[in-house]
Amino acid sequence: MSAKTLYDKLWDQHLVKQRDDGTALIYIDRHMLHEVTSPQAFEGLRLAKRKPWRLDANLATADHNVPTTLIERAEGNKGIKDPVSLIQVQTLDDNCLEYGITEFGINDPRQGIVHVIGPEQGATLPGMTVVCGDSHTATHGAFGALAHGIGTSEVEHVLATQCLLTQKMKNMQVRVEGELGLGVTAKDVVLAIIGKIGTAGGTGYAIEFAGSAIESLSMEGRMTVCNMAIEAGARVGMIAVDETTIDYIGNRPYAPTAEQWEAAVADWRNLVSDPDAEFDKIVTLDADEIEPQVSWGTSPEMVTGISGQVPDPEAALDETIKRSHVRALEYMGLQPNQKITDIQLDKVFIGSCTNSRIEDLREAAKVAKGKKVASNIQLAMVVPGSGLVKRQAEEEGLDKIFIEAGFEWREPGCSMCLAMNADKLGAGEHCASTSNRNFEGRQGYGGRTHLVSPAMAAAAAIAGHFVDVRSLPANDANHAQEA
Amino acid sequence: MKKFERFEGVVAPLDRANVDTDLIIPKQFLKSIKRTGFGVNLFDELRYLDEGQPGQDCSNRPLNPDFVLNQPRYQNAEILLTRRNFGCGSSREHAPWALEDFGFKVVIAPSFADIFYNNAFKNGLLLVRLEEDEIERLFQETEEREGYALDVDLENQRIITPRGEILEFDVDEFRKHCLLEGLDDIGITLQDDAVIRQFEQQHREQRPWLFR
Known part of the structure; x- marks a missing residue:
């Protein structure tokens, strides 16, 4: 055989x-x-x-x-x-x-x-x-x-x-x-x-x-x-x-x-x-x-490492790619060669079928523990993937860590991953999101999604912009993946 | 499902790669429990200048004059010409429902996403894959000539341009047969009902833990 x-x-x-x-x-x-x-x-x-x-x-x-x-x-x-x-x-x-x-x-x-x-x-x-x-x-x-x-x-x-x-x-x-x-x-x-x-x-x-x-x-x-x-x-x-x-x-x-x-x-x-x-x-x-990844565009393939920068469409391999990069930068309100760490954020979403399980919440909580969400972040929300994930997180005290840091602690659902309910981005808002799609309008009409890991989303919420989770002091992010 | 018959239809060019299903039909319109009525919201975010809501009367909404489907010359288009990886993203069947409800019978592109490809055929929408250079030529010809129309002959798996050029395409036998005859998959599968029952019984005996 x-x-x-x-x-x-x-x-x-x-x-x-x-x-x-x-x-x-x-x-x-x-x-x-x-x-x-x-x-x-x-x-x-x-x-x-x-x-x-x-x-x-x-x-x-x-x-x-x-x-x-x-x-x-x-x-x-x-x-x-x-x-x-x-x-x-x-x-x-x-x-x-x-x-x-x-x-x-x-x-x-x-x-x-x-x-x-x-x-x-x-x-x-x-x-x-x-x-x-x-x-x-x-x-x-x-x-x-x-x-x-x-x-x-x-x-x-x-x-x-x-x-x-x-x-x-x-x-x-x-x-x-x-x-x-x-x-x-x-x-x-x-x-x-x-x-x-x-x-x-x-x-x-x-x-x-x-x-x-x-x-x-x-x-x-x-x-x-x-x-x-x-x-x-x-x-x-x-x-x-x-x-x-x-x-x-x-x-x-x-x-x-x-x-x-x-x-x-x-x-x-x-x-x-x-x-x-x-x-x-x-x-x-x-x-x-x-390295920790951040998406900069309107398709999940438009992604780079945290130490990277937004690409210059002029450097694209072919005309079709160049056109989609130009369109993506325009939609996202980003400049060619802009550093990823210079992208300022308005909202943070931790959840979705990609990243809403207990380990995801633990990783994010380790980064958020004892910190405060930055003042430029209008909304940082954590949406557990199920009622049982929520219950377990509460037993571990993760909810308190998030709430004390200024995150909203929500009930389970797909939520702002695709914004079919009331959880959505406003036009032009940048969001660090643990979801799976950064398509135009996905998280709300005119909304700008950046796909990241839970630890990177939590770190971005605290800093107000993207930061390399590996550069944070010990006892938080550096232990994030050991959970 | 209606039988797919040979026809000649006006082509609308959508010059964009990786058109995702969120773009074809945004999520707020997925709340319907019907299969029809999605056409007015096809490409909603490209087509209108405001944010659309389900159930809204679209006749007074501000149109985006730059969007191809809003241009008078493409008003009665039945064939959509577009770039690679059309239909990527979500499995929502609302995407082919919206394209069909709008009046499209055929989409031509160099490649399509897998789930969208399946969903389209199950709703009588023909997807035609052509080579990149053929697509490029069709874009040019569509641009050059108002009312540019193609003759789509599924039976013989070919498209004929106004100049008489013949573009052949591949489509698998089963999908072609279902489209030409307007057949419903479920009815065909249920003809094998005894084979399924026999398989199921054997599967249950071998792996009983899968049945609980």
């Missing part, structure tokens, strides 16, 4: 039918649902008089539209002031009730961002196929799962058939070798990867992240890396199973127990690429060379 990549193995284990026309049906083990991309899918089922194929494969929560202040959340759905958002959240509740799908409603302590709650509940397991109507579903690939972001028509297809109609992708391996410097986190690694291969570099590929620097990451860090595979153009990002993976899963509510646990773990240990497996493309990065 020929050597296989992790992706090949997961594909083979779920292949229901290969068709002559090149398409294939693959079986879906876990389907996560949220309020924005599901209503039209349920409507489609209803119109065609179809029923969900297997109820227990589905898990739903409302995350994109939910308000994040305590006052609003105390009222449940009634606290959603925007009537259009309310209809969407209510529609998810109604659909889940009608069809019998498990939903963590707005006031359930387990509610949160879908890509945080799946792993947190053990509902995401190694060897699973996981889909969700959200491009950041690649997050779940951190567990050695095959996780795809899908569109609404595919949501309906998965509900009705438990299968995804797809085509096999090509295999890419991104190796990050060596040791990450102090203050350099998973977020910096993935931004550096995107900076290197570009936002279309992974198009058509399933990316496996590997190498000693990836292996050294916690599950939270691995989720951050896989989360942004789509920002490199790849629908799928994944990391092989090891002890770190297995340790994380044990005792979670949906995880197997007793004899099934033993059998599952034995099976999961095979979820690695064979040593002589062939990849269609291999990209290698040297971990020592990665």
Whole structure:
């Protein structure tokens, strides 16, 4: 039998039918649902008089539209002031009730961002196929799962058939070798990867992240890396199973127990690429060379190290790139060759499916501890990824650190990552954000997003502009990644 | 889904690479629970000079006169010509819904993002990949001649320019078949319902921990 990549193995284990026309049906083990991309899918089922194929494969929560202040959340759905958002959240509740799908409603302590709650509940397991109507579903690939972001028509297809109609992708391996410097986190690694291969570099590929620097990451860090595979153009990002993976899963509510646990773990240990497996493309990065990253433009590939500067469009490789750089600088209100550390900020957002897990909050809190948010920062907010992350952070006293430093401590949701609720940037405002996309208008009309790690966002909040988290005195940032 | 038939349509050039789905349809419009009505907000931030709100009457909003779709010569465009990596970013199917609702039937670019590519075909929107130099030529010709239209022949996988030049393109058999016949994926998949059930049973026996 020929050597296989992790992706090949997961594909083979779920292949229901290969068709002559090149398409294939693959079986879906876990389907996560949220309020924005599901209503039209349920409507489609209803119109065609179809029923969900297997109820227990589905898990739903409302995350994109939910308000994040305590006052609003105390009222449940009634606290959603925007009537259009309310209809969407209510529609998810109604659909889940009608069809019998498990939903963590707005006031359930387990509610949160879908890509945080799946792993947190053990509902995401190694060897699973996981889909969700959200491009950041690649997050779940951190567990050695095959996780795809899908569109609404595919949501309906998965509900009705438990299968995804797809085509096999090509295999890419991104190796990050060596040791990450102090203050350099998973977020910096993935931004550096995107900076290197570009936002279309992974198009058509399933990316496996590997190498000693990836292996050294916690599950939270691995989720951050896989989360942004789509920002490199790849629908799928994944990391092989090891002890770190297995340790994380044990005792979670949906995880197997007793004899099934033993059998599952034995099976999961095979979820690695064979040593002589062939990849269609291999990209290698040297971990020592990665410094804390900051995006300066309107695409995640427009990123550089904290010691760098905004590029000069005149130096661009081709005319298309030059034009997009000119447009990006104009939108962002930045000058060619401006130092990254000279970018003044107005808001800071710590949260999103990329960076809202407990480790992210710990890293940010270490930097913020005993400090004050700079006077030019109008709003610095921390939005935990789930009710359970929030509870744990409070047990560790992280909320007090943030509040004393002048951050707002919010309720879980997608929040200002995409500004579908009231949390948004005003026109022209610069934001240090731990989210995943710096597209025009993403965080609010005319808003200017800079993507960074949680530690870098916290440091920027304290300084009022970007600073190198590695240059801060000991006992805070330099220990950030040890958490 | 409507059958995709051969047609001749006016081309609108959107000279921009990496057009993301947030740009195609900004997030405030994703709150709808319907599939239709997104056309008036297609490229909202480029098209209008103010910030759009869902449910708003767009007829009195200030238009950006520089934006291509606001120029009279492109009013009835059915083909969008654009640059590489079109549709990157979010999985929102509202992006192809908005393009279609506006009246586009075809988007031509050197490359497309994966999820957008899937979503478009599932809604009857044809995406055509051409070489960079062919795209460059089409941009020039569109610019030069008002009312520039292309003949799109999916059956034979070719586009014919007004000068009679034939540009061939690739599309996979299944997607082409579904578009030409206006077929719904789910119905096709459910013909294999017994195969899925058999696979599921075996999968459950082998890995029971996946079923809880």
